[in-house]
Amino acid sequence: MSEPNETEVLDNLMCEYQRGSLAAFEALYRALAPRLRGFIRARVRHDARTSDLLQEAFLEIHRSRHTYLPGNSAAGWAFGIALNVVLRHRHVELRRDRHEVATDTLELEADFRAADFELQPLQEALAHLSPDSRATWWMRNIDGLSFDAIAHQLGIAAAAVRLRCSRASRALRAALERGADNE
Amino acid sequence: MNESNVPASLLNLVRADLEPVTPLSAPSRRLLALVPLALVLFFGPPMYWGWRANLALLPSWTSWGLSALESLGGAALMGLALRQAVPGLAVPRQWMWLAFAGAALLFASVSLTTAHVLPTRVAEASSWQIAWECVFMELPFALPSLAISAWLVARALPTRPALTGGAYGLAIGLMTDAGMRLFCVVDEPFHVFAAHGGVILIGAAGGALTATLIEHVKYRRLQSRAALH
Numbered sequence: 001m002s003e004p005n006e007t008e009v010l011d012n013l014m015c016e017y018q019r020g021s022l023a024a025f026e027a028l029y030r031a032l033a034p035r036l037r038g039f040i041r042a043r044v045r046h047d048a049r050t051s052d053l054l055q056e057a058f059l060e061i062h063r064s065r066h067t068y069l070p071g072n073s074a075a076g077w078a079f080g081i082a083l084n085v086v087l088r089h090r091h092v093e094l095r096r097d098r099h100e101v102a103t104d105t106l107e108l109e110a111d112f113r114a115a116d117f118e119l120q121p122l123q124e125a126l127a128h129l130s131p132d133s134r135a136t137w138w139m140r141n142i143d144g145l146s147f148d149a150i151a152h153q154l155g156i157a158a159a160a161v162r163l164r165c166s167r168a169s170r171a172l173r174a175a176l177e178r179g180a181d182n183e
Numbered sequence: 184m185n186e187s188n189v190p191a192s193l194l195n196l197v198r199a200d201l202e203p204v205t206p207l208s209a210p211s212r213r214l215l216a217l218v219p220l221a222l223v224l225f226f227g228p229p230m231y232w233g234w235r236a237n238l239a240l241l242p243s244w245t246s247w248g249l250s251a252l253e254s255l256g257g258a259a260l261m262g263l264a265l266r267q268a269v270p271g272l273a274v275p276r277q278w279m280w281l282a283f284a285g286a287a288l289l290f291a292s293v294s295l296t297t298a299h300v301l302p303t304r305v306a307e308a309s310s311w312q313i314a315w316e317c318v319f320m321e322l323p324f325a326l327p328s329l330a331i332s333a334w335l336v337a338r339a340l341p342t343r344p345a346l347t348g349g350a351y352g353l354a355i356g357l358m359t360d361a362g363m364r365l366f367c368v369v370d371e372p373f374h375v376f377a378a379h380g381g382v383i384l385i386g387a388a389g390g391a392l393t394a395t396l397i398e399h400v401k402y403r404r405l406q407s408r409a410a411l412h
Contacts, residue, residue, distance in 0.1 A: 020203040022194075029189045055193055056405075062197050063405060064340045066204040067269055080270030084342045088402060 125175035257357030264350035352390020356383030
C-alpha cells in the first residue's frame with residue numbers, strides 16, 4: 001500500500017470505527033499496533049511494559065474514539081494518544097518511586113532501632129538526626145553504598161546525597177563531642 | 184511479535200462498548216461556541232457592577248480598543264488550549280510557553296498603556312482593600328467560565344493537562360480582565376497587577392489544577408474498567 005493510500009485507508013477505517021464497526025477496529029489494530037509498539041518501546045525501553053502500555057493505548061483509543069476529527073490523520077491521532085499514555089505512565093512511575101523511597105526509609109529506620117549498638121553514644125547521636133539524614137548516613141556509612149546508588153534509591157541528586165551525608169556527619173561529630181565533654 | 188490479532192481481553196472490552204460516537208467538533212468550531220461566553224465576560228462585569236466613572240475620559244482606543252484586544256488575545260489562547268486537548272493536534276510545548284509569555288506581555292502592555300493615558304490612584308491606606316474587592320468582584324465571572332472551559336477540554340484528551348489547563352485558565356483570566364477594566368476605575372499599576380493580574384494567575388493555576396485532576400479521575404476510571412474485564 002502506498003503511503004497516501006494507506007493514510008486514506010486508516011482515516012476511513014477510523015470513521016467506520018466511530019460508527020461502531022468492530023471489523024474496522026480490528027483492521028486498525030493490525031495496521032497501527034506494530035508502529036505504536038515501536039513508538040512506545042523507544043520511550044520506555046522495557047518489553048513487558050511496552051506490551052502493557054500498548055494495550056492501555058488501545059483502550060484509551062477506544063475510550064477516546066470520539067476525539068478523532070474526520071479529515072485529520074488517524075495515525076497522528078493514535079500516536080498522540082500513545083504519547084499521552086507514555087507520559088501518564090512516567091508520571092505514575094515517578095510517584096511510585098517516591099512511595100518506594102519512603103518504604104526504604106522506613107525499613108532503614110527499623111534496622112536502626114533493631115541494631116544492637118555497642119556504641120551507645122553514636123546511637124543516641126543518630127537519634128537526633130532527621131529520618132532522611134539518618135537514612136542517607138546509614139546507607140553510606142553502614143551499608144557502604146555509593147553516592148550514586150543512594151541517589152538512585154532515594155530519587156534525589158547525588159550532590160544532594162553528598163550534602164546530606166556531610167551535614168549528618170558534622171551533626172554526629174558535634175553530638176559525640178558534646179557527649180564526651182559532658183562525661 | 185505477532186500483532187495480527189487483537190488480544191481477547193481488549194476485543195471483549197471493545198465489543199462490550201461499541202456504540203457509534205459523534206466526533207468532536209474541530210477546535211475552531213468549539214471556539215466559536217465560546218463566543219457568547221467571551222461576550223458575557225466582556226460586557227458582564229461593567230453591566231453588572233457598573234461602568235467605570237471615568238470611561239468618558241479615556242480615548243476609545245484605550246477603553247474599548249484595548250479591552251477588545253485583550254479579549255481577542257484570551258480567545259486565541261483558548262483556541263490553542265482546545266487544539267492542545269485533541270490528540271495529534273497538540274502544538275509543541277515551546278509554543279505553549281511562548282503563548283503564555285505573549286499573554287503576560289499583552290496584559291502588562293494593556294495595563295501600563297491605560298495607566299499612562301489616564302493615571303488614577305487610590306489612597307495607599309485603602310489600596311489592598313480595593314484590590315481584594317476587585318478580586319472578589321471578578322471571581323463570580325471567572326470561576327463559572329473556568330468550569331465551562333474545563334468541561335469542553337475534558338471532553339477531549341489533553342496530553343499535557345497542566346499545560347492545557349493553564350492555557351484555558353489564562354485565557355479566561357484575560358477575557359475577564361478585558362471586561363473588568365471597563366468597570367474598575369483604578370489604573371494604578373500596583374492595583375492592576377496585584378488584583379487583576381492576581382485573578383489571571385488564579386485562573387491559570389485553577390485551570391492547571393482542574394485539568395490535571397479531571398485527567399487523573401478519567402485515568403482511574405479507565406484503569407478500573409480495564410480491571411473489570
